[in-house]
Amino acid sequence: MSIRRKLGLGLAILAILATASMGTSAAFAEYPERPITFIVPYGAGGGNDIGTRTWAPYLEQCLGNGATVVVVNKPGAGGEVGFTELANSAPDGYTLGSAATPNMPLGAITREKPTYTVDSFTYVGNLYGSSSTLNVLKGGKFANLDAVIAEGKNRPLTWGMSGFGSDDHLMGLRLMQLTGIKLTFIPLGDAASVRNAILGNHVDLGGLSLAEAAPFQDQLSTLAVAADAQSPVLPGVPTFTEQGIDLIGGSLPIISAPKGLPADIATKLSDCFVSIAKDPKFQADAEQRKLLLIPMDAAQTDAYVRSETATLKTLWETNPW
């Protein structure tokens, strides 16, 4: 062979080796290599949205490698638009989202032709949650919960909620069951619109999460919290239990990926969320944004979703709405 050919062959072999080595290193390439999309199935400014944007920078720091988390709002149909999109995304770790309870399981249980099931997701973890609260216009028709119940037995009250199957819808349903009041459910699309409708006196009352009710205490009157103890976020607001109604409810955002997420990515994400929950800076941020910390790792989250789904299924089968 001439020198040229030898050189050419040598370069070719070098190139092949280089590519091959790139190939092998690609298998162990650091995740993430490109931006991660996080789907929030609710409108901007709602509790889920606020929470996600609070922890997103911490996830970026934890994953390292120049990770960016792009938060995308995909509201609609009580969250189902977002859940469906998440379920149908590629399980490559670059699309994550919130498969919130109770909305996500309710969508799978109550629809004739559900677009996803509880098994469509890999459950990665959870950082915070929210209790539902009952709100009316301050200085309006209802001074306290007893007044609401008294009126609600006479005529159907209009209940503003974000959408069918949301945690505020569920709270209304349970309230109807436990107290015998009548409610007409008004889906308004997102939490901020519900709040607006209460403030503008377009609906009688509405369900909001703690984070959504707290900044507006000058104009909103929060009559009860659906938790087992009073919340430091809204001091002085009694729980339902204290007022004789055994109602506890809220929502958890449940950080998820489509099912089939590779185990190494799942572990990496899950470990990050566990460490974020312990980070004092994150805890301070969460407190400032009125988020209730409810940390769970991947296994606990999976177990929680399954048990919630079972409870909701029983509720739907005995008392469908």
Added chain:
Amino acid sequence: MSPVIDNLFNALVAVLNWDSILGMVGGTILGVVLSAVPGISATMAIALAIPFTYGMAPLVALGLLAGIHNGASQGGAIPAVLLNIPGTPGSICTAWDGYPLARQGKAGAAIQLAAVSSAVGGMISAVSLMLLAPPLATISLAFGPPEIFWVIVVGLASIAAMLGDDMLKGLIAAGFGLLIGTVGLDNVTGGERFTFGVLELVNGIPELAVMVGMFTLPPAWELVQQFTGAGHPSNIKIEHTAGVWRVSQVWKVWIKSSIIGIVNGILPGSAISAFLAYNEAKRASKTPELFGHGSIEGLAAAESVNNADNAAAMIPTLTLGVPGSNIAALMLGALLIQGFQPGPQLFTDAPIIVYGYSWQMFITSALLILFGGVLANRLFGNILRIPPVMLLPLIICIMVAGSFAAENSMFDVYLAFFFGLVGFAMLHFKFPIAPVIIGVVLGSKAEFNLRVSLLLSGGDPSILYSGPICMVLIAATILLLSYPAISHWRAKRRRLAGGSSPLAS
């Protein structure tokens, strides 16, 4: 008053430091350039920029976003004037008078007028944010689902005033738009409509795909057809011809359009104020026959209303956390990232931020006179030196990129081409295409608010006409719908009164 003045002054000082100025200037230029690409709307420009603001100091981030917001609401006018292709949905009306002006050799002046109109609208809106936010927010609270429904109907009714000669065809076009708007998940019950099992349609047909397809492809084709010997560059020149327009001609239009834009901004759930402002300008004008053929007033109205919407849309966003527009929803996200929660306490807890942002909206609007006008002329004038035969493929490439960018989806690109073909067919059979966009954007919102209103009243339709605001809006709708009939009747009367009327056809 005094704390407000103190805050305004301190905020102005805070905003005039180098970082913030750089953010504002950079943002404005970026906004103008991005929105001049058909398919990249102002919403997309902001969505693209927000992730970059994560690490920035608050006033720098807000300055950048304010610049992009205002720049992007103006930049769409550039291709609208030069090529008859609206760069953003808000520039559809701009093309109607801007392009004829360009064909008359007044392209430079038209772009300058567009820029100044945008600047004026934006500045008036910023002032409303600064001084009137809390009371205006109270007004927006008074608008419940029935009232918002009528606001949207008023928007839909403005189609009637634009239907021109063939009302039936215009109504069919609007109906087609409404039909397109029904595709996807029903917002009230969550049922799928007209999705035919296609997953990508579950979220509905994106309005941008419709707009990009219908408003880009046909004019691009027309452009090529017009120039015999398509190898020669267009004879549209950009020179600044003085004396084409005077402030005295347009200041009334500016004020009225700005008010329309501000009202549209503070009401969550309303959109497309450009058509309303355009119609109002036409109705009040002494020369309505010029509209659509190069009316100065028409161009001024179309451009000032878009920017007037911007700052005002932030009023309910900042005070109530309810976004007044799609961009406001994104800005809400940006504010939350920076750690600011909207609500009545925002003005008292973070006055420098709120008033600073208002100043930034004001300053970036003023910057449009420079960047949207003079610089745009320099930069984009060169587009016209490209021979049309090369321009068409270039525009198609940009159209593909623009329709892909929103959702990273090729499906949107196919949709855009499909609607481009539909647009061709419509124009061939002399159907107007603007009503289609109005139908698409407003139809589903109107339906949602109507159904929620009826849920509120338990099925009793009287909820729709019992409030005072509703009655005012119903009256406005009736007026708008009868406008074509009234103007027809008036023209007839004038003709009968004496054959020497200047408006005799």
